[in-house]
Amino acid sequence: MTIYLPALRRCSLFHNMADETILKLCQCLGGTIRQYPRGTILLLAGQPVNSAGIVLTGQLHAEQQTLGGEHIIVANHTAGSLFGDILMSGSRLSPVTLTATTNLTVLYFAMETILGDCGQHCQCHLQLRQNLLVGISEKFWAQQKKIGYLSMPSLRRKLLSYLLDQRTTDSDLDIFLPYNREELASYLGVNRSALSRELGRLQKEGILTFHKRQITILDLSRLLTQLSR
Numbered sequence: 001m002t003i004y005l006p007a008l009r010r011c012s013l014f015h016n017m018a019d020e021t022i023l024k025l026c027q028c029l030g031g032t033i034r035q036y037p038r039g040t041i042l043l044l045a046g047q048p049v050n051s052a053g054i055v056l057t058g059q060l061h062a063e064q065q066t067l068g069g070e071h072i073i074v075a076n077h078t079a080g081s082l083f084g085d086i087l088m089s090g091s092r093l094s095p096v097t098l099t100a101t102t103n104l105t106v107l108y109f110a111m112e113t114i115l116g117d118c119g120q121h122c123q124c125h126l127q128l129r130q131n132l133l134v135g136i137s138e139k140f141w142a143q144q145k146k147i148g149y150l151s152m153p154s155l156r157r158k159l160l161s162y163l164l165d166q167r168t169t170d171s172d173l174d175i176f177l178p179y180n181r182e183e184l185a186s187y188l189g190v191n192r193s194a195l196s197r198e199l200g201r202l203q204k205e206g207i208l209t210f211h212k213r214q215i216t217i218l219d220l221s222r223l224l225t226q227l228s229r
Contacts, residue, residue: 001026004056004107010080011054012135013114013128021124028122029113035105042098042106049087049094051108055079058104061183062096073186074146076178086136150189155198158188160227163208163215173217180213 001008001023008014014022033056036042042060043049055077062075062083074096077083087094114132145165152158162184166175177184185192202208207223209216217223 004105007056007079008054008107011082012138013054013082013085013131015131015134017124017127025124025128026107028125029109031107031109033105033107036100036103038100038102038104040100040104042100042104043084043094043096045094045097047094049084049092051110052082052084052114053106053108055081055083056105056107058100058102060098060100060104060106062098063186064096071186072189073179073183076183076187078178082135085132086139146187155188155190155194156202157227158190159195159198159202160223162188163217164223164227166215173220175215175217177213177215 005019005022008022008026009019014025017025036058042053045065057079059076059078060083061073062077063071064074065071075083083098115129149158149162152161163175166177167173179187181196182192185195188195199208199210203210205222207217207219207226209218
């Protein structure tokens with residue numbers, strides 16, 4: 001398990017925990033590690049969610065099918081991401097399909113082990129449950145943000161609002177996107193070609209420049225003016 005510590009440290013479930021505490025909890029919780037080749041479907045929409053997973057290596061997407069048959073990316077999970085925690089705690093069937101977009105390694109924990117106790121009344125178990133609640137709250141607000149993007153009337157507003165939210169600080173003008181062009185279009189619920197054209201227009205207008213997943217904001221004041229119209 002030690003080789004996966006870099007990913008475990010980034011996981012919200014182990015926030016503010018020392019390495020030895022993380023390793024102790026992983027042993028106490030009795031997790032199961034599974035590996036998947038790229039393209040594997042881990043979970044189909046409509047199936048029960050019996051455990052939460054932590055991505056140790058690789059990446060997976062959570063996708064939801066619309067009434068029109070389109071597949072929209074709901075979330076992107078990379079190393080350190082926790083998934084299945086909200087659905088697992090609610091004992092609901094999954095509304096999304098989980099697919100490995102790269103070779104993938106996942107650590108699974110059962111619900112009862114996360115919410116239960118080892119019998120030794122360890123402080124770390126209390127912190128684990130507190131971290132779980134905080135993580136669920138953060139995911140709720142992230143989902144509210146996405147609903148906000150989808151409800152915006154124009155592609156430009158969706159895109160610029162999303163880019164602003166990807167900045168780590170107010171002064172940060174360089175953004176590395178978690179999605180490629182097709183995936184970003186799916187996440188925002190727009191046409192890929194239309195998204196590419198809009199990026200091209202924004203570049204011609206001198207508002208930003210881009211190369212693959214790298215976006216650099218050139219004129220933040222103009223970008224903000226676009227959103228205020």
